Amino acid sequence: MSSEIAPAPSHHPAPEDLLEYATGTGAEWLSLLVACHLTFCERCRREVAMLDEVGAALMDAAGNDDADDAWVGAAADDAAARISERTTADDAGAAGGMPAQLAGTVPRPLRPYLSEPGGRWRFLAPGIQHVPLQTPDDDVQLRLIKFRAGFVIPPHGHEGLEWLLILDGDIGDSHTGTRYGRGDVCCSDVDKEHSQDVSPSEPCIALVANLGPLIPKTMLGRVLAKIVKI
Amino acid sequence: MEGEPAAKDEQPGPGDRAGFETLFRSYAPRLRGYFLRRGESSAHAEELIQEVMLTVWSKAKLYDATRAALSTWVFTIARNKHIDARRRMTRPEPDPDDPCFSGGSEPPAPDESARAGERSERLRAALGQLGEEQRTTLEQLYFEGRTMQEIAHRDGVALGTVKSRARRGVLALRAVLVEHAGEDGDEL
Numbered sequence: 114m115s116s117e118i119a120p121a122p123s124h125h126p127a128p129e130d131l132l133e134y135a136t137g138t139g140a141e142w143l144s145l146l147v148a149c150h151l152t153f154c155e156r157c158r159r160e161v162a163m164l165d166e167v168g169a170a171l172m173d174a175a176g177n178d179d180a181d182d183a184w185v186g187a188a189a190d191d192a193a194a195r196i197s198e199r200t201t202a203d204d205a206g207a208a209g210g211m212p213a214q215l216a217g218t219v220p221r222p223l224r225p226y227l228s229e230p231g232g233r234w235r236f237l238a239p240g241i242q243h244v245p246l247q248t249p250d251d252d253v254q255l256r257l258i259k260f261r262a263g264f265v266i267p268p269h270g271h272e273g274l275e276w277l278l279i280l281d282g283d284i285g286d287s288h289t290g291t292r293y294g295r296g297d298v299c300c301s302d303v304d305k306e307h308s309q310d311v312s313p314s315e316p317c318i319a320l321v322a323n324l325g326p327l328i329p330k331t332m333l334g335r336v337l338a339k340i341v342k343i
Numbered sequence: 344m345e346g347e348p349a350a351k352d353e354q355p356g357p358g359d360r361a362g363f364e365t366l367f368r369s370y371a372p373r374l375r376g377y378f379l380r381r382g383e384s385s386a387h388a389e390e391l392i393q394e395v396m397l398t399v400w401s402k403a404k405l406y407d408a409t410r411a412a413l414s415t416w417v418f419t420i421a422r423n424k425h426i427d428a429r430r431r432m433t434r435p436e437p438d439p440d441d442p443c444f445s446g447g448s449e450p451p452a453p454d455e456s457a458r459a460g461e462r463s464e465r466l467r468a469a470l471g472q473l474g475e476e477q478r479t480t481l482e483q484l485y486f487e488g489r490t491m492q493e494i495a496h497r498d499g500v501a502l503g504t505v506k507s508r509a510r511r512g513v514l515a516l517r518a519v520l521v522e523h524a525g526e527d528g529d530e531l
């Protein structure tokens with residue numbers, strides 16, 4: 114399990130990903146991934162806050178559609194009348210839903226995407242368990258994956274992008290030669306062949322988004338791809 | 344502009360109906376402009392404005408004037424309402440009460456906070472200085488809600504061009520904030 118003071122993430126979403134998040138134009142899966150990263154990353158939260166300021170300034174600058182005064186007055190009255198009706202009802206909120214074993218590891222923005230409230234780990238392949246997530250977008254597979262400590266993902270490529278957001282433990286990538294830890298975003302390029310290895314000391318849990326099929330480069334990879342059916 | 348927001352750093356609070364009306368009057372026209380540009384019908388825009396203002400009011404206690412200008416907060420609520428309505432989804436957002444939440448909850452630099460209003464003034468001025476292409480790219484993203492891919496298609500340019508226009512625009516705007524705020528402008 115993660116320690117209290119985890120180091121801040123050092124691999125962030127691209128600036129345009131944050132911009133799409135802030136403007137609400139990004140695909141839902143990407144917004145979800147960004148929101149999870151933001152949970153861990155103060156630096157990107159600041160950046161998004163700045164992008165929100167930009168949005169407000171644009172709204173102010175463009176503003177003042179010539180809404181006639183009579184409407185504004187009536188609408189204000191109407192809204193004021195509704196204030197009393199809805200005081201506290203709003204945020205009773207979904208408190209449950211997060212399996213105890215995942216709370217503290219899985220950021221809250223993911224909660225609504227667990228297909229079943231209990232969302233428990235299921236066997237996917239030897240050394241790999243997963244929790245499928247409700248896929249918000251047609252062309253993307255989204256899941257939580259837990260790799261056993263020391264697991265090595267054999268060399269493979271991708272027809273589409275693959276994104277990992279590390280939630281616990283860490284994983285190394287042969288292509289970038291980097292290790293990714295809690296909160297880090299790792300985006301694998303199309304066609305770039307790579308293998309990945311989980312640190313031998315602890316399992317690695319990641320949010321994984323696949324935008325296309327995996328292209329296995331080895332026999333083991335082929336078997337894995339078949340089992341995983343990505 | 345009829346009545347700039349009564350006071351930018353003013354704390355909205357429940358139980359003050361006159362205050363609510365003032366707030367409503369100062370924001371409704373801007374919100375209307377925003378929703379119309381995002382392609383909503385006039386009727387739906389009005390509904391959304393009410394939703395936004397009611398949310399602003401009911402969550403007033405969550406607003407922290409030291410953290411953001413009121414207009415920024417209203418903008419984020421408007422954007423979220425629009426996403427919720429348009430896509431029938433709830434926008435994923437980090438939750439400071441999440442056990443996973445790490446890092447500070449952005450206490451701003453001490454004198455940065457008092458100047459939230461001043462910051463938005465500066466931003467607005469900088470927007471006027473922005474190159475046409477950068478500005479329209481940002482407007483399409485923020486207002487029309489187009490994806491970068493859609494903008495590229497519409498403007499007949501490469502996706503990379505849209506990304507770099509957006510990015511350069513953001514950097515230029517960010518520069519006017521950082522320039523005055525002193526440090527804390529670590530490059531992305």
Ligand SMILES: [Zn+2]
Nearest residue numbers: 125154156157
């Ligand atoms: Zn970050």
